[in-house]
Amino acid sequence: MKALTKLMRYMRPYRLEIIVGILTVVLPVMMELLIPRLLQLVIDQGIRPHDMDTIVLGALIMIIAAVVSAIATLGQGFMRARLSQGIAFDMRNDLFKHIEGLPFSTLDQLRTGGLMTRISSDVDTIRMFSSNGLALLLRALLMIIGSTLLVLMTNHELALIMITCLAIAGVLIWAFMSSASPLFQVVQRKLGALNTAIQENLAGTALVKAFVREQHEIQRFELRNTDYMEHNIRVGRILALVMPLLTVTTNLGLVAVIWFGGIDLVNGQFTVGELVAFNNYLMIGMTPVLLLGNMVTMASRAEASAARVLEVFNTPIQSRGGENAYSPEHMQGHVTFENVFFQYNSDVENNRDVSDNLNDEDGDHRGNVLEEVSFEALPGQRVALLGVTGAGKTTLVNLISRFYDVTEGRIFVDHVDVREWDPEALRSQIGVVMQQPLLFSGTVRENIAYGRPDATLEEVIAAAKAAQAHDFVSAMPEQYDSMIEARGMNLSGGQKQRIAIARALLVSPRILILDDSTSAVDVETEIKIQDALDVLMKNSTSFIIAHRINSVLNADKILILDHGRIVASGNHSELLKTSSIYQDIFRSQFGTEQPLPTADKAKNLEQVEYE
Secondary structure (H helix, E strand, O other), X not given: OHHHHHHHHHHHHHHHHHHXXXXXXXXXXXXXXXXXXXXXXXXXXXHOOOOHHHHHHHHXXXXXXXXXXXXXXXXXXHHHHHHHHHHHHHHHHHHHHHHHHOOHHHHHHHOHHHHHHHHHHHHHHHHHHHHHHHHHHHHHHHHHHHHHHHHHHHOHHHHHHHHHHHHHHHHHHHHHHHHHHHHHHHHHHHHHHHHHHHHHHHHOHHHHHHOOOHHHHXXXXXXXXXXXXXXXXXXXXXXXXXXXXHHHHHHHHHHHHHHHHHHHHHOOOOOHHXXXXXXXXXXXXXXXXXXXXXXXXXXXXXXXXXXXXHHHHOOOOOOOOOOOOEOOOOOOOOEEEEEEEEOOOHHHHHOOOOOOOOOHHHOOOOOOOEEEEEEEEOOOOEEEEEEOOOXXXXXXHHHHOOOOOOOEEEEEEOOEEHHHEOHHHHHOOEEEEOOOOOOOOEEHHHHHOOOOOOOOHXXXXXXXXXXXXXXXXXXXXXXXXXXXOHHHOOOOHHHHHHHHHHHHHHOOOOEEEEEOOOOOOOHHHHHHHHHHHHHHOOOOEEEEEOOOHHHOOOOOEEEEEEOOEEEEEEOHHHHHHHOHHHHHXXXXXXXXXXXXXXXXXXXXXXHHHHO
């Protein structure tokens, strides 16, 4: 129970609920322990001598005890609900905050489905234990201790029978917890894997249908579902064994008490009232043992869930650079890569989600994704990255925002290592349009203003106009108050990209990263977006990943990447003369064997081709 004990700190803010809850558990137990003694008095001093006053008095006291017990139990329910929901609320909030601070490398390892299971199912399991399990445990312990003491006061010899039964039950419960707790952890892991399969499939529904892989996905899900079911069955078998054993132990104890108590009664050493009281105390003492069987199941599940929650809490969040972290008010946008190597963790590769939209472009991650990467981007420069799929373009720009830390080498922003920057200060001045733009459920305005929630409607519209999104947004029923479904499912690919560009422009970033951000728009719209960017981002450093030549013609510097290395660098005119790879890319898009044109001629040629 080490993991659960560590999470008990979440009970501290609810001291009042705990105190009242304990009182509402103690009172019903006291009333329940009082009843057998009252029965003994009514039988021995009321029924046998035919004393109606004693019978009536005993009955009234038992009624009062029952009412007090009922009221206390009602209050207990209220306190348990407030306590458990409060603990779950605080834990879920803290867990989400911690997850938000985790580095991307850790998020890749934990996986979306696993995190969803921890923040929902695991927290709820702990909540159920804090609501029902702790109350059951306290009640059971009080009833066992109280009934044992009263039995010892009634008859020492018969008390040994009860103590023996309790000892046997304790051994059974300990054996059950030892074998079941590891199994519950496995069950929760299997549930996480099942949730991951669901999340991946739902995120890739279009891909599944496009390749007619529904049957494959169904079989894949059935395998994980079967695995989850089989492990649950294994736990069920243990449950099916322990409860009957506890029941048999209790019944054997009851039979032994009646047998030996009956002999003492016949011999005049025991009164009828004492025997009835003793049997009641035996049931009061042994019934909680049966409840403990259920409680142990609940505790084992909660312990497994607590271990999984602590696994997240114990995972270090991304370093903020400490008190001396670099956090200037304004960034210049000077970026330098100095002999950078980067390699994804091998565990990440084994656990990467297909929904991960940060590195889809970079394909195979075995070995170094980037090697000996060195270049400098001056403030206000436009840097373009070209290369085949898997060359490392997306990975390179992700390192600027410190989504991942370099394996070797250094990256400087304004001559300061990015690891010494405060991550929030760094990222707040970087605008990113990802390869697969992600939109949240909400209005168009909320999505565009995601990085600047305080932006005015006029500022939102200005950003939308620059991104060529204003026209289609204005045609929507509620315009900027129109609702966007989760992941922008009610928008086209080009519309999503333009809203994502508007979102990045609104924060007026000092560094703008466009990861193939216009791949889903037509050439005419792309040219308009580029013209707007030339004006709006003239003082910002831009990194543009593109596959179309016309997107990078006016770049101050074009980096050609191949297998994680920069194999050529220069502007358009220089690369046409010096880089065979760039020449091949140019010819493949323009389909000409004529002398290679200048940047202006190439741009005109692209426009003519569109027209």
